[in-house]
Amino acid sequence: MTDARDSILARLRAARVDSRPEPSVPVRRFSWSRRETVERFRIGLESVRAQVHRVDDDWPRMLATRLRESKVKNLRYGPDGPLGEELRAGWPTDGPELIAHDQPIEACREALFTNTDAGFTSCLGGIAETGSLVLWPSRAEPRLLSLVPPVHVVLIEADRIVPTLHAMMSEQRWSESMPTNALLISGPSKSADIEQTLAYGVHGPEKLIVLIRGEDRPTGDRFAGQPEAID
Amino acid sequence: MRSEFRLRAERSLASQRARGNIRRAMDGLILKRRAAFPDLDELERLRDQGQAIRDQALANLPELLERLERRCATNGMHVHWAEDAAEANRLILDIIRRHGGHAVLKGKSMVSEEIGLNAFLAGHDIEPIETDLGELIIQLAREHPSHIVAPAVHKDRREVAELFARHFPEEPYGEDIEHLTALARRMMRERFRATRIGLSGVNFAVAETGTLCLVENEGNGRLSTTAPDVHIAITGIEKVIARLEDLAPLLTLLTRSATGQPITTYVNLISGPRKPNELDGPHEVHLILLDNGRSRIHADPELRATLRCIRCGACMNHCPVYHRIGGHGYGTVYPGPIGAILEPQLQGLERQGELAQASTLCGACGEVCPVRIPIPDLLNRLRFEQAQGRALRHGRRSGRERFLWRLWSLIHASPASYRRISGFVTRLRILARIRLGPWTRTRAAPRIAARSLHVLAQREGFRDD
Numbered sequence: 001m002t003d004a005r006d007s008i009l010a011r012l013r014a015a016r017v018d019s020r021p022e023p024s025v026p027v028r029r030f031s032w033s034r035r036e037t038v039e040r041f042r043i044g045l046e047s048v049r050a051q052v053h054r055v056d057d058d059w060p061r062m063l064a065t066r067l068r069e070s071k072v073k074n075l076r077y078g079p080d081g082p083l084g085e086e087l088r089a090g091w092p093t094d095g096p097e098l099i100a101h102d103q104p105i106e107a108c109r110e111a112l113f114t115n116t117d118a119g120f121t122s123c124l125g126g127i128a129e130t131g132s133l134v135l136w137p138s139r140a141e142p143r144l145l146s147l148v149p150p151v152h153v154v155l156i157e158a159d160r161i162v163p164t165l166h167a168m169m170s171e172q173r174w175s176e177s178m179p180t181n182a183l184l185i186s187g188p189s190k191s192a193d194i195e196q197t198l199a200y201g202v203h204g205p206e207k208l209i210v211l212i213r214g215e216d217r218p219t220g221d222r223f224a225g226q227p228e229a230i231d
Numbered sequence: 232m233r234s235e236f237r238l239r240a241e242r243s244l245a246s247q248r249a250r251g252n253i254r255r256a257m258d259g260l261i262l263k264r265r266a267a268f269p270d271l272d273e274l275e276r277l278r279d280q281g282q283a284i285r286d287q288a289l290a291n292l293p294e295l296l297e298r299l300e301r302r303c304a305t306n307g308m309h310v311h312w313a314e315d316a317a318e319a320n321r322l323i324l325d326i327i328r329r330h331g332g333h334a335v336l337k338g339k340s341m342v343s344e345e346i347g348l349n350a351f352l353a354g355h356d357i358e359p360i361e362t363d364l365g366e367l368i369i370q371l372a373r374e375h376p377s378h379i380v381a382p383a384v385h386k387d388r389r390e391v392a393e394l395f396a397r398h399f400p401e402e403p404y405g406e407d408i409e410h411l412t413a414l415a416r417r418m419m420r421e422r423f424r425a426t427r428i429g430l431s432g433v434n435f436a437v438a439e440t441g442t443l444c445l446v447e448n449e450g451n452g453r454l455s456t457t458a459p460d461v462h463i464a465i466t467g468i469e470k471v472i473a474r475l476e477d478l479a480p481l482l483t484l485l486t487r488s489a490t491g492q493p494i495t496t497y498v499n500l501i502s503g504p505r506k507p508n509e510l511d512g513p514h515e516v517h518l519i520l521l522d523n524g525r526s527r528i529h530a531d532p533e534l535r536a537t538l539r540c541i542r543c544g545a546c547m548n549h550c551p552v553y554h555r556i557g558g559h560g561y562g563t564v565y566p567g568p569i570g571a572i573l574e575p576q577l578q579g580l581e582r583q584g585e586l587a588q589a590s591t592l593c594g595a596c597g598e599v600c601p602v603r604i605p606i607p608d609l610l611n612r613l614r615f616e617q618a619q620g621r622a623l624r625h626g627r628r629s630g631r632e633r634f635l636w637r638l639w640s641l642i643h644a645s646p647a648s649y650r651r652i653s654g655f656v657t658r659l660r661i662l663a664r665i666r667l668g669p670w671t672r673t674r675a676a677p678r679i680a681a682r683s684l685h686v687l688a689q690r691e692g693f694r695d696d
């Protein structure tokens with residue numbers, strides 16, 4: 001094994017290379033207003049059949065109603081997640097059953113795969129250019145919570161939506177500390193493998209519900225839709 | 232005697248159904264890509280940037296690979312190196328056996344096709360489970376992918392329905408695409424829950440952070456890499472990039488060039504196995520870095536551009552030859568224009584050199600390539616090398632060929648002789664019954680015009696200077 005490593009590297013080192021200039025990053029800059037940023041985010045997600053709702057602080061009740069209407073019997077959530085307490089506190093008594101997802105997967109694999117209708121997570125932010133949610137799964141909201149249940153619900157704060165992936169990476173200094181898993185999610189799972197025709201709901205969630213909160217809140221957020229200063 | 236490639240190409244040309252399916256899909260993909268890049272100036276800037284990022288990565292390849300290895304190891308991954316397909320297969324088998332696995336969930340990976348992993352695993356009593364819908368179709372049909380992004384593009388819904396009916400006879404028959412997709416979901420669900428080992432390819436490996444980037448739409452890639460206890464990722468050594476921020480423009484180029492999507496449904500960034508305090512994710516992540524001829528390509532400053540490829544498939548989507556013979560016509564893992572330059576280099580000109588002829592040199596592949604690989608130039612370079620090799624093996628050209636070229640140069644050496652000859656041919660055109668070897672076997676011979684272009688141009692008022 002070390003043999004392969006050393007001989008591959010030796011061959012690569014023997015190659016004649018001219019030094020290359022540092023590539024400049026990025027080209028794509030957008031000077032969208034805050035409103036337009038959120039609007040593009042919404043349009044992007046809706047164009048791939050995500051359901052997007054603007055919500056206020058009464059969102060758990062509104063969500064419970066929506067889920068009940070679409071016959072969702074239970075919702076798994078991370079009780080220690082950033083929104084866990086808020087969700088539990090605002091959940092109506094006649095809403096779908098709330099299941100705390102706080103066990104190692106080895107202890108709840110069966111239940112997650114066979115007996116969970118929907119999963120709820122928070123997210124790190126959103127990307128307007130592509131209509132993408134950015135998730136960093138954590139102990140409180142593990143990877144499979146947003147992947148295995150047929151419905152995935154996400155709440156995003158409007159001031160966490162930025163124009164581009166590059167803007168988010170550099171503002172939040174991702175390169176200094178990446179989590180074990182980071183994710184961009186842009187819509188429910190889909191495939192065009194048969195006749196290049198889109199069909200939704202393949203192996204990931206069939207339905208993605210995105211709740212945007214605080215769009216009209218005039219806070220001094222760090223992701224205001226100013227023109228990006230990066231050149 | 233007709234070569235294997237020519238026989239395969241003729242078989243593909245004769246398959247009207249597959250040709251229709253491929254053509255429809257390619258026409259759609261061309262339009263989608265065009266719509267995804269409405270600003271042509273911006274597209275050219277993006278391509279410059281994509282080329283610069285990939286060029287720089289290749290210029291620093293050994294350093295970046297070492298850095299990637301170090302960072303991945305720090306993050307808790309196991310990094311392995313493989314000289315060739317046999318070594319990579321052996322590494323994968325060892326990992327699976329160490330965990331007592333009998334089956335492997337596979338996310339889509341062209342490198343796994345390159346090393347013939349499925350056949351190898353099956354030969355060692357380990358079941359490879361293709362989870363991508365297109366790959367599943369191909370696996371059930373016992374075929375190979377005909378496109379690097381859309382592996383089952385040559386099949387229509389009816390063929391898929393019949394295939395599924397044969398393999399899942401207890402399920403209701405249906406030709407509706409939603410129905411077929413839902414069926415695949417049901418069939419795969421239990422495998423995702425129960426299988427303990429997953430394998431995937433890698434779209435980009437980030438040296439700076441030790442991060443593996445995977446793009447996909449179905450969720451099968453995420454499931455294959457997060458649900459099992461062990462995740463094995465395999466990639467060619469050329470897929471490394473220097474910085475995390477390089478991902479942004481490369482992703483923009485990749486998904487828009489491939490399918491016209493602004494982004495895929497999922498972009499998965501994996502930087503290590505489950506940490507002790509985490510509740511899910513694989514306990515082990517292995518990264519296999521495969522050479523298999525790439526370092527040889529890297530050694531040549533001109534051919535090195537081949538390794539810039541980010542596997543978007545735009546070159547084949549726009550290739551008139553691919554449109555007609557499809558991926559199976561090439562008979563190699565990587566088809567289309569990129570295959571026509573990559574495969575002769577990976578496998579040698581003696582085995583696959585003829586693929587460099589599978590092009591009209593129309594230039595479309597070079598124009599759409601998101602990282603500006605000069606595919607037509609490289610095709611010419613390979614043709615030149617092949618001709619040189621032939622000359623070395625067989626000595627000089629045959630007497631007949633030499634005579635024809637001498638005649639050709641004589642005719643073209645002076646305007647007077649050229650005009651005399653072309654005028655002569657034009658006048659005698661009724662007598663001519665032209666047979667041009669393979670060209671006229673399937674086509675009508677070109678008719679010689681009544682007047683030469685020179686004469687027509689003069690009549691239109693063009694002057695001879």
